[in-house]
Amino acid sequence: MxxxxxxxxxxxxxxxxxxxxxxxxxxxxxxxxxxxxxxxxxxxxxxxxxxxxxxxxxxxxxxxxxxxxxxxRRVSKAWELPQRHEQLLGRAHASLAWARQSLGWLGRSPDHVSAALSGMLTHxxxxxxxxxxxxxxxxxxxxxxxxxxxxxxxxxxxxxxxxxxxxxxxxxxxxxxxxxxxxxxxxxxxxxxxxxxxxxxxxxxxxxxxxxxxxxxxxxxxxxxxxxxxxxxxxxxxxxxxxxxxxxxxxxxxxxxxxxxxxxxxxxxxxxxxxxxxxxxxxxxxxxxxxxTAAEVLMDTQSLARLTTKLHFLTGLAQRMTEITGVSDFPAVRELLGEMACNTLMIEGLFKSLIHCPVTQGKYVVPDKKHLYMCQAVAQSVYPKFIETLRKLAGGGVIMLPSSVDDLANPQARALMEQTQYSSVASPLERVQVMKLAWDAMGSEFGSRHLQYEMFYSGPHFVALSRVHSEYDWEGAKALACSALAETAEFR
Ligand SMILES: Cc1cc2nc3c(=O)[nH]c(=O)nc-3n(C[C@H](O)[C@H](O)[C@H](O)COP(=O)(O)OP(=O)(O)OC[C@H]3O[C@@H](n4cnc5c(N)ncnc54)[C@H](O)[C@@H]3O)c2cc1C
The missing domain is CATH 2.40.110.10 (Butyryl-CoA Dehydrogenase, subunit A, domain 2)
Known part of the structure; x- marks a missing residue:
């Protein structure tokens, strides 16, 4: 509402x-x-x-x-210390709503560090x-x-x-x-x-x-x-x-x-x-x-809300780009698009697991640390693969573009743009706009910086994996594995 x-x-x-x-x-x-x-x-x-x-x-x-x-006064839900599950859900949905305003491209929106401070206060x-x-x-x-x-x-x-x-x-x-x-x-x-x-x-x-x-x-x-x-x-x-x-x-x-x-x-x-x-x-x-404390878990739950939004954006962009180039229904392309949708839904599913399967610590309800660390490690691996797939789907269409908006003001250059930027489902102008958007997302300096950002903002990958390693229930997993040997005790 x-x-x-x-x-x-x-x-x-x-x-x-x-x-x-x-x-x-x-x-x-x-x-x-x-x-x-x-x-x-x-x-x-x-x-x-x-x-x-x-x-x-x-x-x-x-x-x-x-x-x-x-x-x-009313202040961002990112400052609320979540004592009830609805409050955790409320802050997560507020982060999703803000992420949509930047289409997922503002990493350090104001709900990130406020979430970290809130997580320090809960502990x-x-x-x-x-x-x-x-x-x-x-x-x-x-x-x-x-x-x-x-x-x-x-x-x-x-x-x-x-x-x-x-x-x-x-x-x-x-x-x-x-x-x-x-x-x-x-x-x-x-x-x-x-x-x-x-x-x-x-x-x-x-x-x-x-x-x-x-x-x-x-x-x-x-x-x-x-x-x-x-x-x-x-x-x-x-x-x-x-x-x-x-x-x-x-x-x-x-x-x-x-x-x-x-x-x-x-x-x-x-x-x-x-x-x-x-x-x-x-x-x-x-x-x-x-x-x-809950600093890392609350701040990076916000990050997962943002990444979910960004991946939906990129998946939609890939779909429109391939419709424009006429390849979207080729089986091999549907497979790549399906893979992007799959990874997007996986990140969304991980985000939902963080907010729907929380733990209670003292008076507070917060996401589970080991799941959060796993999300960081998975997200760091998914994003580079995602960008590689987008590049595969784009081909040279993101390069064969007018040099700048100024070409539109030159009648001769504009006529040539209309002549050369053909698509059977989009105007030449829309084709150029979608391709420029795709290049900005994946290939421009801005796009490249985002690749580096997603790989590193929560620390290097080996650190994310070592955090998962520290938190994982190895004893439980070992006991499960070794239970398969229980009935072979007579061989010992
Ligand atoms: C776009 C972007 C935005 C960022 N924004 C912020 C921000 O707002 N605030 C902030 O505080 N930080 C920010 N960071 C910094 C980020 O947290 C660090 O980049 C990250 O923690 C990794 O540290 P590092 O860059 O020093 O890499 P390093 O720690 O030097 O690691 C680089 C690579 O060296 C190797 N390596 C290093 N040490 C080891 C080791 N012990 N064992 C094995 N291999 C190793 C690994 O291959 C590793 O990936 C940002 C980073 C980027 C790229």
Whole structure:
């Protein structure tokens, strides 16, 4: 059921409110410039507008997308701590609805990191065991971010550098990776880099953490988690190349709207106040922050909602593309299309299993961790195969295209386009549009980045598999296997 905002009723954050907050003076480095007002820069304006659209969608679908926080305001369901199964289902359906607004192409939409924080709060005892002051800081930050419905991104991976040793073993370069330089009365001063802040140009604040293994006795200075506004003095956002700049809706229908950007973030002697510091000095706690709480399961359940939407989109695109080229009913092509549909339904089925077969932990109802890890590993393998199939189906049709929208304005070039872009089921213009959409999804820089994203955003594949290995019920499986030998006891 959808509702529109009513005057006098609790309201949710709007796109306009988001837009008024985003040019906050943060330092964004791109193409040799340092911007301090970035939202209307061609590299970012398309994605900023898409995020504003998400907030407007939320504000006009209050029942489906939000919950009443305190009678004064409604905030995203991603901030709700699920105590009943319906609440888990409600947040999952809200994520699906938002994913549909970006057709699955915004990975770090605002419901991702808010889900991670909610998952930390459902297991606040893990932080209390680490340090009561840090737990209090997290609780108070959660309340602050939730009542403002803030958009957070995160950087929870150390920069690649030299992975053969842990950060503390690089004595010549101790602050390549973000670490504590000193403590003050106000907090800790940190310096160094974190990768890879997807949507750092779009979000209000950044949550910092560590998913990489850290060595006790060596790496304590890197054992940190905190959250800061992205305009905090000393934070420098080092943008990758933009796939949106120079794009347009005709030639790059996805890049122009959904290039959420990724950035290395450098912290140059940044003060982290004590009240924003959630983990400090305990190497094991960095892992427990995500894996002994529901942070990872809630944030990546949102990711599965998004991936489900994206795969439906790509499957539909493959079907239309092959109808246009006249091959959709060939048996070999139906088989490939069937395989895409099958993989899409498999991911959708995994997403449903996460939300329909939850576990109860304390007061909360959350997805099962071992199933979540399995979903991460499966999704990382499915996506590259999916893109390979789409490429097989496309042939050269995604390349034999007009160079740009400007060709449409040249009468001679347009006439030649009409002459050469033949299909028996679509106009030449539709054919060109569908093929450009397909190339943007699978072959453009934007499309290639998405392949890398799906393979890595939840960590490398070997890590996903090792998490499954740690959680799987090996004893149960072994007992089942060995039960087949029970009746052969006489041979022993
Ligand atoms: C598009 C994109 C967006 C991202 N967005 C974010 C974000 O918003 N926030 C964030 O925090 N992170 C983000 N990441 C970072 C992501 O979490 C990391 O890329 C991921 O954790 C893998 O780490 P890495 O890139 O350093 O690769 P590495 O850890 O260096 O691994 C690369 C490869 O090296 C090999 N390898 C490395 N170590 C081992 C080992 N011990 N044993 C065997 N093989 C090994 C494997 O083949 C592995 O696949 C993003 C990444 C991408 C690509």
């Amino acid at each position: 959808s509702t529109s905002p009513r005057s006098g009723a609790a309201q949710a954050r709007t796109g306009q409110q988001y837009l008024s907050a985003i040019d906050d003076g943060r330092q964004v480095f791109i193409n040799g410039q340092c911007l301090t007002r970035h939202s209307q820069h061609p590299a970012f304006s398309g994605a900023v507008a898409s995020v504003a659209g998400l907030y407007d969608y939320q504000a006009s679908h209050l029942e489906d997308m939000t919950f009443d926080l305190d009678g004064q 606040i005892e893990v932080f209390e065991a680490h340090c009561p002051d840090r737990a209090a800081a997290l609780k108070s930050y959660f309340a602050y971010a939730r009542e403002r419905d803030l958009y957070l991104t995160y950087t929870i991976v150390n920069p690649q550098g030299d992975r053969s040793r842990s950060p503390g073993e690089h004595a010549q370069n101790l602050y390549h990776t973000l670490g504590v330089v000193k403590e003050t009365d106000a907090g800790v001063i940190v310096t160094g880099a974190k990768m890879l802040g997807t949507a750092a140009v779009l979000a209000d604040e950044v949550l910092v953490g560590v998913q990489n293994p850290l060595k006790p006795g060596v790496d304590e200075r890197y054992a940190l988690s905190f959250a800061l506004p992205l305009n905090t003095p000393g934070i420098k956002i080092l943008s990758r190349v933009s796939y949106a700049e120079g794009s347009n809706r005709f030639d790059h229908p996805l890049s122009s709207r959904f290039d959420e950007n990724d950035a290395l973030i450098y912290f140059d002697n940044v003060l982290v106040p004590w009240e924003r510091l959630f983990v400090y000095g305990d190497t094991g706690m960095c892992r427990r922050q995500f894996h002994s």
